Amino acid sequence: MMYKVAVIGYRAQGSIHHAPAFARVPDCRIVAICDVVEDRAKEGAEKYGATAYMDVDKLLEQEEFDIANIPVGEKYRHELVMKCLRRGKHIFTEKPLAAEDGQFAIKLSDVPVAREMVDEWQKHEGLQFGICFGLHASANVVRAKEVIAGGELGDFAGMHVITQHNSWNHIIDLVRYFGGEVTGVAAYADDQDEMSAKTATLKFENGGLATLASYKRLALQFQIKWIGTKGEIIVNNIAGDAYWYLHDSLETRVYDETRTVKRCSYKAIFEGLIAEFVSSIREGSDFVADGWAGLRHMEIDAAITESIRTGQFATVNRYRPEMGRRPIG
Ligand SMILES: NC(=O)c1ccc[n+]([C@@H]2O[C@H](COP(=O)([O-])OP(=O)(O)OC[C@H]3O[C@@H](n4cnc5c(N)ncnc54)[C@H](O)[C@@H]3O)[C@@H](O)[C@H]2O)c1
Secondary structure, eight states, X not given: OOEEEEXXXXXXXXXXXXXXXXXXXXXXXXXXXXXXXXXXXXXXXHHHTOEEEXXXXXXXXXXXXXXXXXXXOHHHHHHHHHHHHHTTOEEEEOSOSOOTTXXXXXXXXXXXXXHHHHHHHHTSTTOOEEEOOGGGGOXXXXXXXXXXXXXXXXXXXXXXXXXXXXXXXXXXXXXXXXXXXXXEEEEEESSTTTOOXXXXXXEETTSOXXXXXXXXXXXXXXXXXXXXXXXXXXXXXXXXXXXXXXXXXXXXXXXXXXXXXXXXXXXXXXXXXXXXXXXXXXXXXXXXXXXXXXXXXXXXXXXXXXXXXXXXXXXXXXXXXXXXXXXXX
């Protein structure tokens, strides 16, 4: 089957990353580019031999398509996602699902906005709702997950994470991916408006603790140290490396795909994640960064902001807690 894709929003993320990545998937064809800015819609339509639309309602009335790719900023997301879900389209959109005050200050009142999208998605059996948490396609992250799942490092005991602030949303999602569901947080920021530098302690359902710190500038984009009962694994950077060792051994195992296995780049992780998303539609399988991952990110991030604002420990309230569970480790 050939999947017809409509790209809704053709600015930075749409034109540079999402549209080229969908165009590379062999069983996808971009049939429409929609942007309220006419020049952008026309530019994309010309590039992909597609039809230009300036109005999403018109697009939904006039064009037949399967996948709505919605790479827009958070202030436009809810309306577009809801309209496309109601018409039975698979959705691939950006993160965060909602953020009235911007992606670095997600607050409790943003969570119901995200929940509404997830509720609508759940009404349509067989539809995929994908979020562009691209790090899931970074080869070092994939390898680290395999090593942890293999059990040689033991059970999850905790995590130590640093990140440059612009990867904050992604890192919260990854912390949950590596550590399991988060039940509460205690967090601090010096500048409560900008919140570019913040620290948080996360408490996990399975008993582990994580410390998480974001900095305005960092040479590495991020570093995650996952600590197990038998050993540790360190994951460095987007498209970077990973290395691991047992607590009682000096022997370090290294995975560095950028030099030794295959080329990996920032651009390639969009291609990888989008190919995986289309494959989940084709196979009817779970997608690693689905609407539940998007919502769980919002719930944790909102609790962190709440803790910063109140100076108190904040509980993470999970909507339908049985959903979106991923095997630990
Ligand atoms: N996954 C990643 O690694 C990553 C990296 C950078 C940014 N992002 C995310 O991407 C998003 C921003 O992307 P951007 O800068 O390309 O988005 P943007 O919001 O600046 O641009 C979106 C485009 O959508 C168009 N648009 C808005 N409303 C529309 C509507 N109703 N119908 C049709 N078109 C409409 C705008 O005209 C614009 O051209 C943010 O959410 C950000 O968090 C993610």
